[in-house]
Amino acid sequence: DTVCVVGLGYIGLPTAAFIASKGLQVIGVDINPAYVERINRGEVPFFEPDFEATLAGVVAQRRLVAQTSTPQADAYIVAVPTPFTTDHEADLSYIEAAARSIAPQLRGGELIVLESTSPPGATDRLAEIILQQRPDLSTTDGTPTSVYFAHCPERVLPGRIMLELAENDRVIGGLSPRATELARDLYGTFCSGELLLTDAVTAEMAKLTENAFRDVNIAFANELSIICDKLGIDVWELIELANHHPRVNILNPGPGVGGHCIAVDPWFIVAAAKDEAGLIRQARKVNDSKPDFVLQKVCGLAGRFRAPTIAALGISFKADIDDLRESPAVEIVNDLAQRLPRADIRVVEPHVDSLPNRLAQHTNVQKQDLESAIADCDIVLMLVDHSAFKRLDRAAVDEKILVDTRGVWR
Ligand code: SAJ
Numbered sequence: 001d002t003v004c005v006v007g008l009g010y011i012g013l014p015t016a017a018f019i020a021s022k023g024l025q026v027i028g029v030d031i032n033p034a035y036v037e038r039i040n041r042g043e044v045p046f047f048e049p050d051f052e053a054t055l056a057g058v059v060a061q062r063r064l065v066a067q068t069s070t071p072q073a074d075a076y077i078v079a080v081p082t083p084f085t086t087d088h089e090a091d092l093s094y095i096e097a098a099a100r101s102i103a104p105q106l107r108g109g110e111l112i113v114l115e116s117t118s119p120p121g122a123t124d125r126l127a128e129i130i131l132q133q134r135p136d137l138s139t140t141d142g143t144p145t146s147v148y149f150a151h152c153p154e155r156v157l158p159g160r161i162m163l164e165l166a167e168n169d170r171v172i173g174g175l176s177p178r179a180t181e182l183a184r185d186l187y188g189t190f191c192s193g194e195l196l197l198t199d200a201v202t203a204e205m206a207k208l209t210e211n212a213f214r215d216v217n218i219a220f221a222n223e224l225s226i227i228c229d230k231l232g233i234d235v236w237e238l239i240e241l242a243n244h245h246p247r248v249n250i251l252n253p254g255p256g257v258g259g260h261c262i263a264v265d266p267w268f269i270v271a272a273a274k275d276e277a278g279l280i281r282q283a284r285k286v287n288d289s290k291p292d293f294v295l296q297k298v299c300g301l302a303g304r305f306r307a308p309t310i311a312a313l314g315i316s317f318k319a320d321i322d323d324l325r326e327s328p329a330v331e332i333v334n335d336l337a338q339r340l341p342r343a344d345i346r347v348v349e350p351h352v353d354s355l356p357n358r359l360a361q362h363t364n365v366q367k368q369d370l371e372s373a374i375a376d377c378d379i380v381l382m383l384v385d386h387s388a389f390k391r392l393d394r395a396a397v398d399e400k401i402l403v404d405t406r407g408v409w410r
Contacts, residue, residue, distance in 0.1 A: 003186070004029060004073035006098045008039060008066060010161075010260075010323065011115065011154045012079030014051055018165045019077075020058035022190040027073060028066040029101075039066040047322040047351055050162045070101040075111040075186055078102075078126070079154065081260070082116045088267040090119040099126045103133035108146040111182045115154045117207050117261060119268040123151040123200040127175055148179035151200045152187060153207030158259070159321050169193040173203030211265040212280050217251045218262070219283035222290045225253035229297075236410040255383050255405040256290040256328025258317030263287070263326045291328040294405055295335050298381055301401050307342040311377035311400075313370070314384025315349045315359070322351035329383035330358060337362035346373040350388050374400070382408050 001024060005016035008030040020026040030036050038045055042056040058064040080094035095116060102112060112130070114123050127149040131138040137146045152172045156164040170187055172195055174180030184195050198206070221239065228235035239250045257263045266284050270277040302308045317327035324330055337345055337359070346368040347355060359365050370388065374380060380397050382389065385406040394409060402409060 001025070001075065002027060002071075002073040003075045003077060004071055004102075005077045005079060006070060006102065007078065007080035007094070007116070008035065009079065009081065010046060010048070010158060011156065012077075013039065013045070013055070014048060014156070014161045014165060015077065015079060015115070015154065016064055017051070017055045017058050018162070019190050020061075020063035021054050024063070024189065026058075026064045027071050028064060029068065029070050030066065031068060033068050036066040036068055039064075048161050049159060049320075054162060070098075070105055072105045072107065073110070075113065075182075076102050077113045077115055079115045082118055082122070082264075082268075083260075084264050084267050089271050090122070090268050092118075092122060092125060095122060095126055096129055099129040100133065103130045106130070106134055106137060106147055108137055109148075111148045111150065111179065111186060113183050113186070114149070114151045117153055117211075117265055117268075118151065118204050119208070120201050120204050120272050122204060123149055123173075123175060148174065148176065148182050149200070150174040150179045150183035151203040152183055153203060155207065155210065158323060159318070166191070167193050169196060171196045171198060171203045171206045173198040173200040173206075175200050205269075208265045208269050211262045212269055212283075214251070215257060215262050215266045215287060216279060216283040218254070218257055219286040221251045221253040222256075223286050224250070226290075226293055229293075234410060236407040252407065253405075254290070254328070255294050255332055257287040258325070258327040258329070259323065260325045291331045291335070294328075294332050294381075294403070295339065298332075298336060298379065298403055299339055301379055301403065302340055302343060305378055307344065308340070308379055309344045309346065309377040310336065310340075310379045310381055311368075311373040312336070312345055312347045312381045312383055313373075313389050314382070314386050315347055315355075316351055316384055316386075319385045320351075320387055324352070324356055330356065332381075332383060333365060334358055334362070337365045340364075346377060348373045348389075349384075350386065371396075379403065382406055 003024050004027045005012050006029045008028045016026045016028040042059040044052050044055050078098045080098050083091045085091050155168050172183045180197050225235040242248050266280045270281045312333050315329040345365045348370045355367050379401045382404040385408050
């Protein structure tokens with residue numbers, strides 16, 4: 001059986017390679033030709049621990065082949081982005097484009113699984129587009145029986161993708177019971193976790209709920225950090241103490257919530273239930289306002305210097321990855337560069353070769369290695385708790401003013 005994975009990003013590519021490594025024949029599709037070429041050379045286009053060997057192996061065996069056009073296949077897994085618009089509504093254009101590319105290839109009997117994180121109703125929308133284009137595959141009462149649609153949201157944690165692809169439990173919800181069964185059979189060939197069966201809209205909502213749960217809990221921690229700053233309390237000590245209670249488990253405050261999931265998905269719930277989702281909306285606001293709190297803090301301390309040198313440690317959205325999407329650290333450095341034109345900002349980021357344009361455009365921002373940045377600076381701004389930073393000798397920063405958003409030096 002051939003599986004076609006549409007969208008070879010941070011999720012689609014590891015998924016495609018992982019399925020191929022379990023013995024299935026996989027065709028990966030991506031619209032970017034240069035990217036496809038790299039994959040076919042066995043090169044991993046982004047950093048993800050333990051992924052390189054798997055990709056190189058399946059490409060060498062030709063179990064995974066990447067291409068730009070959508071082929072015929074027995075099953076399709078759609079793993080394209082679902083960004084949000086400026087109004088915080090889901091942008092389904094990538095899912096719709098994927099649907100349009102699959103429709104002409106169908107012969108009947110195929111399974112189409114949407115893995116992209118989606119607002120309630122997206123799987124329905126995917127089916128609608130395909131069946132509009134291929135009315136011959138629709139039954140007379142409009143229920144799609146000759147093509148099967150299901151939602152099976154990905155739940156892997158960047159940085160642990162290879163492990164979690166194998167072990168995570170999966171929620172699987174079809175538009176019909178038969179679609180659910182077929183999707184269960186497919187995922188059963190490569191998942192060792194439990195396969196939890198439901199309908200499509202519940203599966204969509206389950207994924208959003210998981211990320212909203214985390215967002216609300218991080219917002220709680222972030223709000224605590226702001227309260228503690230006002231009251232002169234060490235928030236890290238406070239949380240550690242409270243977490244000794246058997247039923248309390250507070251997450252970590254940080255510079256804000258980044259990445260393409262937790263900072264986005266809760267908005268899909270808010271968009272679907274505007275009047276009801278007050279807490280979820282407020283959590284988003286708390287987390288989105290945290291970078292500005294950090295900015296004000298640094299600006300206040302920088303006021304002591306005519307032209308401060310600031311070492312900004314880390315710009316990825318979280319520790320030990322190279323992903324800068326929706327990174328609060330990038331936002332903070334960018335705003336600092338604008339707010340403090342006389343400051344000299346040295347960015348230390350071991351996981352990227354060069355600064356993103358948003359930061360490189362500022363003449364007062366440059367990339368530097370950890371040791372020299374620390375030696376040269378007046379203020380150390382810890383933004384990401386990369387392992388390399390945690391190993392740093394505390395004595396090296398003893399003389400510096402510290403703003404530690406991650407509690408590395410508490
Ligand atoms: N963060 C904190 N404090 C914490 C935990 C995280 O500030 O205690 C911040 C991180 O620094 C980062 C952001 O939150 O900026 C998100 O990081 P994360 O590690 O919580 O999550 P992601 O975005 O890497 O992956 C999440 C995961 N979802 C959950 O844990 C419920 C992952 O399992 C999902 O597959 C992924 O979203 C996704 O694709 O939806």
